[in-house]
Amino acid sequence: MKKEVRTVVYDDDLRVEAYRLEGVIQPFPNHFHEYYVIGLIEGGVRELSCKNQKYTIQKGNILLFNPGDNHACVQSDGNTLDYRGVNITKEVMLDLAEEITGRRDFPEFSRHVILDEEAACYLRPLHDWIMKGSSEFRKEEYLLLLLSMLIQKYGRSFEPGIPCPEEIEKACVFMEQHYGERIYLEQICRCAGLSKSALLRAFTRAKGVTPYGYLENIRIGKAKKLLEQGVTPMEAALQTGFSDQSHFTNYFNRFIGLTPGVYRDIFLGRDEAEKKI
Incomplete structure (x- = not known):
């Protein structure tokens, strides 16, 4: 079996993150990201679920995830996953979209799985x-050319937050403000003005994950930023509301594909290299 390799690099010039997964058999449970994902399958066959749609993805398929698009995948053949991807924050995407379209609007990809060799020819070298x-x-040229093509062929403009009812947005804001604390479902319901059953049904329908799943994703996103600044995994776990470091490590590894310590070391190594320049 192919040796498992997981690599992540942050590009300071482009302000984007690149992932490479090779030899991976790990399934990824239902989750979402707060950033855009543009990924390319280089090997292996997987069953992907994204926003209640089922796909079979394989070599050559490009994945397009908007912030908040819930998705999960599992290997469906005897081979391993070989994947490369680029993650773009909403803030950076807003700047890029303005550069490309002349409008400061968030793009939204209307398709999640595409087969586009021209786009792949930009994504691979980038x-x-x-x-x-x-x-x-x-x-930078290739990033702009790639996004220009994808936005033109598969994108449409949207205003963030419009698809969700006011009550769900209140619940989201509450969790974003109190993610570092121990939160109870009753508190979220009180803030949103909904019963527990009504909140669970409406929230899952609107966001694609349960309120708890949404909270854990927020915590992982905040923890990533702390680790990038050199905060220890234990301190990152405490500051982001995880019950203990073991829970944090397991959850981080499931959704990011790296342990918190390995993720932190990547950025510490980059900082040390910059000091020597």
Whole structure:
């Protein structure tokens, strides 16, 4: 079996993150990200579920996830997953979209799985250059060309927050403000003005995950930022509301594909390299 390798690199010039997974058999449970994901399957066959739609994804497929798009996947053949992807925060995407379209609107990808060789021809070298730490401005060209093509062919503008009822937005804001505390479902319901059953039904329908799943995703996102700043995994777990470091480590590894310690070391290594320059 192919040796498992997981690598993540942050590009300071582009302000985007590149992932590479090789030899992975791990399933990924239902979750979402607070950023855009553009990924390319290089090997293996997986069953993907995204926003209640089922897909079979394999080599050549490009994945397009908007912030908040819930998805899960599991290997469906005897091979392992070989995947490369680029993660773009909403703030950076807003700047890129304005550069491309002239409008400061968030793009929304209308399709989650595509087969587009032209797009793949931009994504592969862009990803390679980020992983290798290239400083050539061609990587910025390729990022803009890739996004321009994807937005034109598969995107539409949207205003963030419109699809969700006011009560659900109140619940989201409450969790975003209190993620570092021990939160009870009753508190969220009181803030949203809904009963527990009504909140669970409405929230899951609107967001694709339960309120608890949404809270854990917020915590993981906040923990990533702390680890990038050099905070220890134990302190990151405490600051983001996880009950203990073991729970934090297991959850982080399930959704990010790396342990908190390994993720933190990547950024510490980058900082040390910059000091030597």
